[in-house]
Amino acid sequence: MDGIINVLKPPGMSSHQVVSYFRRLLGIKKIGHGGTLDPGASGVLPILVGRATRLSNFLMDYDKTYVAELTLGLSTTTQDASGDTTSMHTDFSISPRDLADTLASFQGSIWQTPPMASAIRVGGKRLYELERQGISVPREPRQVQIYSINIMAIWHEQETMGFGTRVLLRVVCSKGTYVRTLCHDIGEKLGVGAHMSFLTRVSSGPFHSSSAYTLEEAAALAERGSYEFLLPMDSGLPGWVKVKVHPAVEERIKNGNYVLPEHLIDVPSTLTVGDDVALLDVEGSLLALAEIKKTDQLICQPFRVFMR
Numbered sequence: 001m002d003g004i005i006n007v008l009k010p011p012g013m014s015s016h017q018v019v020s021y022f023r024r025l026l027g028i029k030k031i032g033h034g035g036t037l038d039p040g041a042s043g044v045l046p047i048l049v050g051r052a053t054r055l056s057n058f059l060m061d062y063d064k065t066y067v068a069e070l071t072l073g074l075s076t077t078t079q080d081a082s083g084d085t086t087s088m089h090t091d092f093s094i095s096p097r098d099l100a101d102t103l104a105s106f107q108g109s110i111w112q113t114p115p116m117a118s119a120i121r122v123g124g125k126r127l128y129e130l131e132r133q134g135i136s137v138p139r140e141p142r143q144v145q146i147y148s149i150n151i152m153a154i155w156h157e158q159e160t161m162g163f164g165t166r167v168l169l170r171v172v173c174s175k176g177t178y179v180r181t182l183c184h185d186i187g188e189k190l191g192v193g194a195h196m197s198f199l200t201r202v203s204s205g206p207f208h209s210s211s212a213y214t215l216e217e218a219a220a221l222a223e224r225g226s227y228e229f230l231l232p233m234d235s236g237l238p239g240w241v242k243v244k245v246h247p248a249v250e251e252r253i254k255n256g257n258y259v260l261p262e263h264l265i266d267v268p269s270t271l272t273v274g275d276d277v278a279l280l281d282v283e284g285s286l287l288a289l290a291e292i293k294k295t296d297q298l299i300c301q302p303f304r305v306f307m308r
Contacts, residue, residue, distance in 0.1 A: 002049060004046055009043060011041060014039045018047065042200045044207050067168065067199075070187070074193055080195055089163065093160040095159075095161070114139050115178060144175075149171050166197065206236065234280065237278050243265070258300060264300065271298070274291070287307055
């Protein structure tokens with residue numbers, strides 16, 4: 001069994017726990033995920049089954065879309081609602097224009113310092129493991145991209161915003177972005193403090209919440225012997241040129257040997273040196289990922305093979 005499941009992770013479960021859930025449900029050990037989602041957050045979590053686990057690096061590279069709630073006036077140790085309060089500002093007044101201008105300043109390329117409540121490894125240990133021991137260590141800032149950050153709603157009773165005002169944001173960003181840190185840094189720039197009080201991931205690359213399966217839906221289908229929730233492996237490669245190959249050269253691909261352009265069929269576009277392509281068999285199953293190179297002639301060289 002190989003493929004990708006677009007899962008709607010519930011809040012309260014870690015990404016690892018969701019992986020364990022599907023290992024039990026499908027009776028398969030070789031299962032992973034395509035990008036960690038915080039235990040307190042909900043939303044899209046691609047689950048990789050069987051040979052699809054070898055696609056994890058590619059899925060993690062995709063841009064993400066989040067809906068987050070930012071609460072003004074209160075900062076926490078974890079930068080979200082689960083942490084202890086570190087500072088509180090109760091007497092301030094911010095106009096929607098001030099907030100909009102501040103949000104605009106975070107668009108583009110920014111630097112973030114990963115929070116201690118993150119899965120980054122330092123000295124062989126996860127930062128969140130050190131945090132639980134009361135240990136804080138220096139972290140190197142990382143550059144990320146905020147493609148857009150938009151206000152979806154503001155919950156406040158006055159014309160201006162004060163303590164406890166909640167702002168719903170839609171954030172489109174690059175991999176490695178910590179939305180909780182974004183909320184914290186917005187509060188710092190406003191001078192009033194803030195934390196992330198809610199988070200859901202709407203999309204991760206080609207996978208969207210509108211077509212995701214809950215754990216209960218996947219379990220109900222599996223109990224009936226239906227695995228319609230299992231998408232083909234190439235569904236995780238939407239931007240790749242996909243070409244089918246002649247059955248006679250499948251053994252060469254299996255052994256990692258190059259094939260010639262004339263062995264490719266159903267080529268959707270002209271191939272040039274440097275192109276990455278997904279090689280499929282005549283039935284459309286993913287065989288390998290390859291690159292178009294040139295020696296004395298054009299060749300298609302596999303660099304990641306999925307064939308058994």
